[in-house]
Amino acid sequence: MTESQETEPALCRRAVVAVAGAAGLTAALAACGASGEGGQPEDSPSRTGGSSDPGTTGGGALTSTGDIPEGGGKIFADEKIVVTQPSAGEFRAFSAVCTHAxxxxxxxxxxxxxxxxxxxxFSIDNGSVEHGPATKPLPAEKITVKGDSITRG
Structure with missing residues (x-):
């Protein structure tokens, strides 16, 4: 057996291990960053029905009070804000960025x-953690409710 024949299997094994390791790392990072169940990392495009109006950040109209269900809320992923209505006529807003990942x-x-x-x-009333793994609450965001309009800031 020549020297090149002896080293070829070792190089081939190293290449296979390197490729498998890179593929595994890529898969692990993709799994941490997003899931097929509707989760996405902070910089991903919205899949949650955020506003398509580019003028909704920086104090512009975000939504109307009629669009926020009592006892629920609405996510504006592009603006990274979630607006909730814990009880009739009470509106709250929080960062839409999960404090866990x-x-x-x-x-x-x-x-x-x-x-x-x-x-x-997280609680729709105060953003506190109701179930982990997150350990920090969603930070409150400032909104203004005037008539039936909700604006950011």
Whole structure:
């Protein structure tokens, strides 16, 4: 057996191991960043029905009060904000970025803001953690309700 024949299998094994390791790392990073269940990392396009009006940030009209269900809320992923109505006529807003891994929250229901990435749930009333793995509440966002209009800021 020549020297090149002896080293070829070792090089081939190293290449296979390197490719498999890179593929595994890519898959692991993709799984941490997004899930097929509606979760997505902070910088991903919205899949949660955020506003398509580019003028909705920086104090522009975000939504109307009639669009926010009592006991629920609505996620504006492009603006990274979730607006809730814990009880009739009371509106709250929180960051839509999950404090666990930075995913945009995916739904609002049953009194909680929910993140599909890892299952964290937050109170629609005050943003506190109702179910981990998140350990920090969603930060409050400032909104103004004037008539039936809700604006950011």
């Amino acid at each position: 930075g995913c945009i929250v995916s739904s609002v229901g049953d009194g909680t803001v929910n993140c599909a990435c890892h299952g964290s749930r």
